[in-house]
Amino acid sequence: MAASEKIFQKTVIINRAIPGSGKTTISRCIKETLENRGITVSIHSTDDYFLTETKTYQFDAYKLAENHAKNLQSFQQAIERRTDLVICDNTNLAPWEAEPYATYARAHHYQIIIIDYVPRELVEHLVVQQATKNKMDAHNSPKKELVEMMKRYHKYHKYLDRLRPSCDNDD
Numbered sequence: 001m002a003a004s005e006k007i008f009q010k011t012v013i014i015n016r017a018i019p020g021s022g023k024t025t026i027s028r029c030i031k032e033t034l035e036n037r038g039i040t041v042s043i044h045s046t047d048d049y050f051l052t053e054t055k056t057y058q059f060d061a062y063k064l065a066e067n068h069a070k071n072l073q074s075f076q077q078a079i080e081r082r083t084d085l086v087i088c089d090n091t092n093l094a095p096w097e098a099e100p101y102a103t104y105a106r107a108h109h110y111q112i113i114i115i116d117y118v119p120r121e122l123v124e125h126l127v128v129q130q131a132t133k134n135k136m137d138a139h140n141s142p143k144k145e146l147v148e149m150m151k152r153y154h155k156y157h158k159y160l161d162r163l164r165p166s167c168d169n170d171d
Contacts, residue, residue, distance in 0.1 A: 008034075008039050008084050008085070009111055010082065010083075010084060010085075010108075010109065010110045010111070011084070011085050011086075011110060011111050011112075011113060012079075012086045012088065012101065012102070012105035012110045012111070012112050012113070013027070013030070013085065013086075013087045013088070013112075013113045013114075013115055014087075014088045014092055014098045014101055014102060014112060014113070014114045014115070015027065015087065015088060015089050015090065015091075015092060015114075015115050015117070016091070016092040016093065016098070016114060016115065016116045016117065016153075017091060017092075017115075017116070017117035017119070017153075018091060018093070018117075018119055018125060018146060018149040018153055019091070019125065019129045019141050019146070019149070020120070020124070020125035020127075020128040020129030020141075020146075021117035021119065021120065021125070022117060022128075023089055023115070023117055024043075024045065024047075024089055026115070027043050027087050027089045028043070030085070030087070031085075031087070034084070034085060039084045039085060040083045040084045040085070041083065041085045041086075041087070042078040042083050042085075042086055042087070043087045043089050044071050044072075044074050044075040044078065044086065044087065044088055044089060045071065045088075045089035045090060046064075046067050046068050046070075046071040046090050047089075047090075048071070049063070049067035049070055049071065050063070050067065057140070068090075071090070072101065072104075075088060075101055075104070076104050079104060079105065079108045079110060080108075086105070086110070088101040091149065093149060093152040093153050093156060094152060094155075094156050095156060098114070116157070119150050119153055122143070122146060122147065122150065125141075125146050126143060126146065129141055
């Protein structure tokens with residue numbers, strides 16, 4: 001039994017955030033910190049499949065389903081390898097988006113942590129996720145797209161609030 005198995009329960013982190021929330025930055029910090037302590041970590045982001053050879057983010061809606069499938073497969077392989085911490089670094093705004101990751105994690109006896117990043121002000125998202133010479137992998141999401149993502153975030157947020165009664169009918 002590896003040293004990490006004695007001190008670290010197998011865990012999946014599922015990020016939930018719109019672009020520009022800091023989820024990828026925090027995931028990388030978690031990875032670096034834990035790997036320095038001998039814990040194995042892998043990060044799985046569908047965004048990675050939209051990076052060009054020069055690491056520029058180039059979204060293609062026609063490849064979205066295919067790239068999500070590739071990311072899920074890579075995530076599943078990390079669990080099969082018994083990686084200590086496996087991170088799903090997608091937006092996961094609606095429950096169905098995170099469901100295949102959570103189902104697979106549960107089936108392999110991983111605990112699940114959802115990190116829910118509350119959206120910033122729209123103008124902040126527009127600024128921090130703009131591509132620059134030093135940040136070529138940023139999304140450059142249009143304002144209209146970010147507004148729609150914020151609406152989806154808030155629409156489903158109430159379902160993740162463990163303190164809110166499940167019989168609450170204010171849709």
